[in-house]
Amino acid sequence: MFKQVLIGVVCGSAILTIGILIGHFGITKSGDSAPSWVEDVSKDVDENLIQEFLSQVDNVNIQENLRELTKVPHMATTPGDEQTVQFMLKRWQDPETGLDRAWREEYKVYLSFPDPNKPNKVTVVDPSGSVLHTAREKEKPYYAEQEDAAVVQPFAAYSPPGNPKGKLVYANQGKLSDYERLNQTVDLRGTIAITRYGGVGRADKAINAEPYGIIGVLVYTDPLDINDGLLSDTNETYPHSWYLPPSGVERGSFKTQFGDMLTPYLAAKEETYRIPETDIKGLPPIPIQPIGFEDAYILISELDGAAAPNDWQGGFNCTYNYGAPGFKPTSRFKDSNVSLDIFNSAKTLNSSNVMGVIRGSVEPDRYVIYGNHRDSWVHGAIDPSSGTSVMLEITRVLGRLVKQGKWRPRRSIIFGSWGAEEFGLIGSTEYTEEYFTKLSERAVAYINVDIAVFANATLRASGMPSMQNVIFKAAKQVSAPGQGSTNVYENWKRYFNRTSPTHGLIPRLGYLTGAGSDYAAFIHYLGIASMDMSYTYDRSKTNARIYPAYHTAYDTFDYASKFIDPGFVSHQAVARTAGNILLRLADSLVLPLNCSDYAESLEKYLKTAVDLYQEPLQAKKISMEPLKRAVASFRKASESLDELIRSSDLANETPLKVRKINDQLMLVDRAFLNPLAFKDKYGFRHTIWASSNAGTSTFPGLADAFADAESSGLSSDWDHVHYHLSVVSQAIEGAASMLTDVI
Amino acid sequence: MFKQVLIGVVCGSAILTIGILIGHFGITKSGDSAPSWVEDVSKDVDENLIQEFLSQVDNVNIQENLRELTKVPHMATTPGDEQTVQFMLKRWQDPETGLDRAWREEYKVYLSFPDPNKPNKVTVVDPSGSVLHTAREKEKPYYAEQEDAAVVQPFAAYSPPGNPKGKLVYANQGKLSDYERLNQTVDLRGTIAITRYGGVGRADKAINAEPYGIIGVLVYTDPLDINDGLLSDTNETYPHSWYLPPSGVERGSFKTQFGDMLTPYLAAKEETYRIPETDIKGLPPIPIQPIGFEDAYILISELDGAAAPNDWQGGFNCTYNYGAPGFKPTSRFKDSNVSLDIFNSAKTLNSSNVMGVIRGSVEPDRYVIYGNHRDSWVHGAIDPSSGTSVMLEITRVLGRLVKQGKWRPRRSIIFGSWGAEEFGLIGSTEYTEEYFTKLSERAVAYINVDIAVFANATLRASGMPSMQNVIFKAAKQVSAPGQGSTNVYENWKRYFNRTSPTHGLIPRLGYLTGAGSDYAAFIHYLGIASMDMSYTYDRSKTNARIYPAYHTAYDTFDYASKFIDPGFVSHQAVARTAGNILLRLADSLVLPLNCSDYAESLEKYLKTAVDLYQEPLQAKKISMEPLKRAVASFRKASESLDELIRSSDLANETPLKVRKINDQLMLVDRAFLNPLAFKDKYGFRHTIWASSNAGTSTFPGLADAFADAESSGLSSDWDHVHYHLSVVSQAIEGAASMLTDVI
Structure with missing residues (x-):
């Protein structure tokens, strides 16, 4: 009996247990089982995924992206630009590493170009009309890139055409105070001013000049400001180093407002109302033209007058004179005028943004936006293709994760490859004008990585203070290239830092107060938390106001890979840091904004x-x-x-x-x-x-x-x-x- | 053995079943039981609750609200206004029927008042300086209300002070075209114009006059426009009917912009920057004063000149002459001038909004806003207290449901009792300026019920077309007062209708294109879906441009309860309809916007x-x-x-x-x-x-x-x-x- 009871209890217990198990696991509760989405909506950022992302970001891929992007010059709306459009679309539509969707958006925008058949000229002309000197029309070729027919002649976009001729004066940086001072020593009416880059915006050098009766302006990059004083291309400048060769000329947009000038606050579609060109504000009122320091030296070293103040002196081996218009009586240019023959003209052309998205799983109506412009002045290896190469590597890694079904962000991610930034942030601005409400209501943040690497010393970032924390967090997870076990955050703190009342000694995050790149419309017009980052200089090693090949025909793959970031490890560090921030903004349960x-x-x-x-x-x-x-x-x-x-x-x-x-x-x-x-x-x-x-x-x-x-x-x-x-x-x-x- | 096996099987089955039951119901699943909030977040509007709300809305309560609100005149910032502030706060803070929270918000705003010690005067003065006629300073008393010392003298708020004196001309409605036409017949320089209300905004009658050299303007309500021609207070007008007595005068704000005039686009806080008074735009440039038609008749019937055009003629038993300035040679006023002595002055005073909220349970950060102004010109029984009485009844019913723990809306509900609307929608506008971003980001809709009942024939509503559906749905659930089994929707369709391509014959929902009440800042400035509703006239029975006691000392509880809505059943219908819309906007899972x-x-x-x-x-x-x-x-x-x-x-x-x-x-x-x-x-x-x-x-x-x-x-x-x-x-x-x- 005992045995039977024992068997019964054992069997009974076993059956009960089986029953409990069936009841618990085998039958779905009707009323209160959790819907499948409950887990999804509460998911937070996955640190393993971050690690996977970081490990997959590849420097050689970035290098190859850059090689591809810089094959030809790709100034906005040129055939080279179209080639990059196609390249971006191909990459973002790739079935294995592409995004959910990619497409092109066009705006018809107001641009300015020189005339390829009638190049702009800067000459020294003597009283009899003989031309004593002609400035170089194009930069000196060292490699095939400089000889590409698509290299645009150096010019000042939006300078009016014209043929001013007059006595030359040196006007330092063309600041208001510079012209005021100069005006105290000499009658400026009818003169041509030569100015250094720096101090004020490009257009301001002409806008400030005009009220004094100056009729034309030249601008050049002084070796003191860009080359740490080095001048010679026989052994000092590119192709021997990163320094600017004597014939290098910084091109640029000479206007003070951003966005398309003819369609303020409206997207520049085909049939959009355009204001009359005469109503455009903030353009140079007189012709202006950039030249190389090789030519600037020839002009400045012959100038008459007394020595200009110390802070007007530059890097040439001569005294920068001012006070008398024109050249020294002892000069071969004695009594000569300087003549500008500018043939720029405005054109209204279609410029493309390339857009790509990864749809968010939980909150598709929240957007994290990551962008950079695609257009350059010439080959644009550093500006902007370093940033685009980084963006393409980020999208490759994320796209593959999506295509493999391994990951989908909580929020939607929008990538923008903006057009016509060099002409004044046009593509990104038109985008914000077209999708004003949608972006205002849904965008969580905008990350801008334009020039990804100026130099390879340290990270530098600017943005909303609310983004400081996520930037720091991301930077701590990335090792600093060439710094052993130091991470990007610690390395950054060595170069730029401040003492916060709350956090103590931390890296110094800059403020986004200007309109230097495509973040402008996002933060200033739409009020979307924005940031901008790059790898940059060790200021103890150079005083260059920017990397020396900026906006010249020397900003090539060769230049970037030899002198800016050999091995592309700084690019890689930027891709890892920016991508990490992007992932945290897209995936965190609570937005990482403080x-x-x-x-x-x-x-x-x-x-x-x-x-x-x-x-x-x-x-x-x-x-x-x-x-x-x-x-x-x-x-x-x-x-x-x-x-x-x-x-x-x-x-x-x-x-x-x-x-x-x-x-x-x-x-x-x-x-x-x-x-x-x-x-x-x-x-x-x-x-x-x-x-x-x-x-x-x-x-x-x-x-x-x-x-x-x-x-x-x-x-x-x-x-x-x-x-x-x-x-x-x-x-x-x-x-x-x-x-x-x-x- | 068989028996044993049978017992074993039965026992085993029983134990198994018990096990299954324990397993299924007795043990909470760890991983996938539904969190308690899952049911809450998916809850839709509860039709039983709607029915409970509708049944609880009580006409007698509304009547008693109105009685309390109209005890004393409550022009903005007066002691009577403060009394209504206290009353609203007491009701909304009531422990049994109040809201979650109620408080006052003050703005320091630019207002205009007559001088109680030096009343404005309108006189006829003969060439020797003798006063031949003086217009009434205050309306004729029929009951104690009109004799209340707090009844403000009829005046044109924001009229400048001044003492213009000149020949009188009749200028119809003071439209631009009226003055143009008049100017063809007579030199208007130095004249005083008398105009009828209607046709253009109040201030425009003076703004349009000034360029012609007119130096002062009178305005009155013509019996043709308000009284269906009736004139006599012995048996025709109030207190015998709803019609305007001869001495009744419409007060009003004479300005063309809404909001506080000194703080455009900024909330008018104590220390906010104020523009100089001379920079204010849209105010009358010359003195203007409203008078009763009793006095207007005395002036107009004596005017010289030829008969004015037919559409200039009004309801007086005389010809309205124009073309010669001044009075007939045969008149006792022959050669006399009309003199305006206006002593209005501007004051910057604190005006209060009273705010109350019911916090939303699921989406507290979504707001449905319901509001009406609190200030009146005199007792303001209809304008605005009919609306406030309705709002108080809605908050009583909802407040009680909340306090009893029976209900809490999905979204938050904000009630606003705005100050200084009569001076130009000031309280509501300042509110939108102070909380611009918060309201822009979170407000679902704004419901305005200002004058709840103009007359008791039919509902009339205006609003965003997207709100049409919810308004219709609500109106169908409310029975039309005095119409048997007809509902408010069907009754409305009889009076105002249109044929929609989609829906066929439906009531006509008006567009909110103007700035007639406090919805203006919500829809026009903030872009929040807004609506306005009231019960109104049978247009086949009256041509009155508005209810006749509008803005006069006769807009009293007596007037409202005898002649506008005896039994307060139209008030009740409005409360039910508006409250139903409010509940649907607050509680629906999917917003009822189409x-x-x-x-x-x-x-x-x-x-x-x-x-x-x-x-x-x-x-x-x-x-x-x-x-x-x-x-x-x-x-x-x-x-x-x-x-x-x-x-x-x-x-x-x-x-x-x-x-x-x-x-x-x-x-x-x-x-x-x-x-x-x-x-x-x-x-x-x-x-x-x-x-x-x-x-x-x-x-x-x-x-x-x-x-x-x-x-x-x-x-x-x-x-x-x-x-x-x-x-x-x-x-x-x-x-x-x-x-x-x-x-």
Whole structure:
């Protein structure tokens, strides 16, 4: 009996266990089983995937991308440009490593070109009309690249055509103060000014000159500013080093606004309304032409007058004279004029963006955007193809993961290969104008990597302070090329750093206050958190204002691979860092944007503003208290939000709670926008990061208005200071209100 | 053995079953049990709750709300206004029927008042200086209400002070064309014009007059326009009927822009920058004063000249003469002048909004906003207290459900009791300026119920076409007062209807193109889907341009309860309909906004535009194809979205998919905004619904630009037509792009 009972109990237990197992695992609960999407919506970024991405980013692939992209010159809208369009499409539509979808978007935009049949000329002409000297029309060839027929003659895009002829004067950098000073020593009417690159924007050198009666401007790159003083191409400059050969000329866009000039605030489609060309603002009013320092030396060394001030002297082995127009009486150019014959003309042509997307799995209606322009002035190995090569390697790795079914981002990723950036950020700007609302409502962030590698010393990055944390996190996971076990973050901190009240000694993230690349429309016009990064110089080793072959016919694959980044390891480090940031923005459950870091920057701006303006404003009965209160509100709101994120178990709460927080983080920069605050600055709407002329690192509208009021003393200008104080205070209060508990 | 086996099998089966049951129900699955929030996030609107709401809305409560709200005059910023602030706060903070939270928000705004110690005067003065007639200073009292010391003297808010004196002329409605015509018959310099209300905005009567040298303006309500011709207070007008007594005077705001005039596009906080008063635009340049038709008759009946045109004649038993300034030679006023002594002055005072919220359970960061102003000119029983009484009844019913724990909306509901609307929609506008980004990003819709009941015949509603469906649905569930079993929808269709290509015969939903009430800043400035509704007249029974006691001292509880809505059943119908719409917007899983109905309106606008403009534009080489393509894109996108909603099982999909669709629906009106398109129209940014002067029911920027170009013939004006065509085409394409699949 005992045995039978024992058997019964054992069998019974076994059957019960089987039953329990069947009941638990074998039968789906009808009412409360978790829907399949519950796990998906709470998934966070996968650190293993990040590691896989980092390991797959390949330097040789980047090198080969660059080789392909730089085969021919690809200035915007030329056949070479079309070749790169096709190349991008092919890569992004590749069935094994491509994106979900890729396509082209065209805009018909206002460009400016020299006449291939009538090249621009710069000559020295004596009183009898004999030409004593003619500046080089094209750069000196060292390799086949420079001899490519598609190399465009150096020119100043948007310079008007014309044939000014007059006595030459040296005008330093063509700043307003330079012409003012020069004007005190000599009557400038009817003269031609020769200026160095630097100090002010390209177009400003002509815009500033015109009121003094100057009729034409030359611009060149001084060896002091670019070559650490080196001059000779027999052994010093490219092809012997990265330095600029004497005949190298920086091309560029000579205009002060970004985007297509004929269709302000509208996408430049075929039938879009275009303003009359005569209504365009911010173009050079007089002809201007860039030349090489070889020719500049010939002109400057013969100039009459007294020695110009010390800070006007450059790198030539001669005294830079000023004060008398024209050449020395002892010169072979004595009594001669300098003549500019400029045949540029404007053309309205179709320029293409190439777009590619990876569709997000959980939040397809949230976009992380990554972009760079595709067009160059000549072969553009560094500018912009280093960035494009990096972008192509990132898309190859991610595309393969998608095509293999191994990964799909939480949010959608949009890649943009912008057209006509060199003519003034045109492709990216038209894109933001066409998709204004869609991007305003959905874009989480924009990552810009234009020139990926200026030099191979260190990372440099600029962006919203809210992005600091994710940039640091990514940089810590990437090893610094050539630095042993040091990572990109630690290496960066060695070169650029600051002491944060919160974080102590950290790398210095720059501010995106200008319009130097395609991030401009994203941050300034749309208020989308943006960043820009590259590898760059060791400033203790060079004073070059930019890499010396910039915008010249020497910016080639040969140059890049020999002198900028042999082995392409800095490219690789940038691809890894930028891709890591991209992945974190796309995949993190909670967006990796930190508003307390934003508060720190606002507090820094506030301190500067109070130090500089509070006393004089009190005298005008204008109170800075609203601004102080606003910054304090923002600080408080951002810390509450941080605390909410820290204290919540967001992976196990409704996905709408995460979305609410993410929307707060995403939209904080939108709150800083004011479409009416900067009426004279095209496309600038961001009240914190708009460009400023005042040269003070604080709220730009306030700084500019204060500078104006202080200089004019007009009560209407002091009113304008008060206006900007209200604008920025209310913008910051609005942002704080976005971050505060929602109702 | 068999028995043993049988027992074994039975026991085994029983144990197995028990095991299965334990396993299935007794043990929580670790990995895949549904989190508690899964059910909440997919909940749709509860029809039982709607029925409960409808049954609880009580007409007597509304009546008592009105009685309380109209105890004293409550013009903005007066002690009576403060009394209503306290009343709203008390009701919304009631522990049993109040909201989650209620508070006050103050703005310091620019207002205009007469001087209580020096009343404005209108007199007839003979050449010797004797006063032959003085217009009434205050309306004739019939009850105690009219004798309340807080009844403000009739005045034209924002009229400048001044003492113009001159010959009187009759100028019809003070339209531009009226003055033009009058100017052909008489030299208007130095005259005083008397005008009827109607035809143009109040301020325009003075703005249009000034260029002709007119120095002062009177305005009155003609019995023809308001009283169906009735005149006598012995038996015809109030207190015998709803008609305006002879001494009744419509007060009003005489300015053309909305919002605080000193702080354009900024919230009017204590320390906000204020523009100089001299920079204010859109105010009367010369003194203007409203009078009763009793006094107007005395003046007009004595006027010299010939009979004015037929359409200038009004309801008086006399000929309205024009053509000679001043009075008839046979009149006792012969050779006399009319003198205006206006002592209005501007004051910058604190005005309050009272805000209340019910926090949303699932999507607290989505707002459905319901509002009405609180301030009146005098007791304001109909304008605005009928609307406020309705709002208070809605908040009582919803507040109680919340406090009882029976209900909490999916989305947050914000109630706004706006201040200083009568002075130009000031409280609501400042609110939108202060919370610009927050509201732009989160507001689903705005419901405005200002005057809830003009008369008791039928519902009338205006709003975004996307809201048509939810308004219809709600109106069908409410029975029409006094119409047996007919519902509000069917009754409405009898009075106002149209034939829709999609829906056949339906009630006609109006467009919100003006700035007549507090919806203006929500739709025009912020692009938030908005609607406005009320019960109104049977137009076959009266021609009154508005309910006759409008803005007079007769708009009292007595008037409203006797002559506008005895029994308050129309108020009840409005409360039920508006509350039903509110509940559906707040609780529906998928927002009840329909973009195909929007497409229908765009197609109607397009047809009108093509009919009127295509030929003349072709002659100017301006193509309308981009506009046609844009409307077609919008139609296609809206139908795809409809189809997606129809074909998806959204209750069982990730809540982020519903959110994505809801964001598309919510944000479509934002895409129509352009902050630069209407530079001369303050606060108007919506390219579809902005106000228009052209009088054509089509895209407003296009219509106005076309009218200007046609009249001037200037090529720059034709350019402007092309500009507006591009603006509206790209706005519609942008909206279509928002509705299209997101990536």
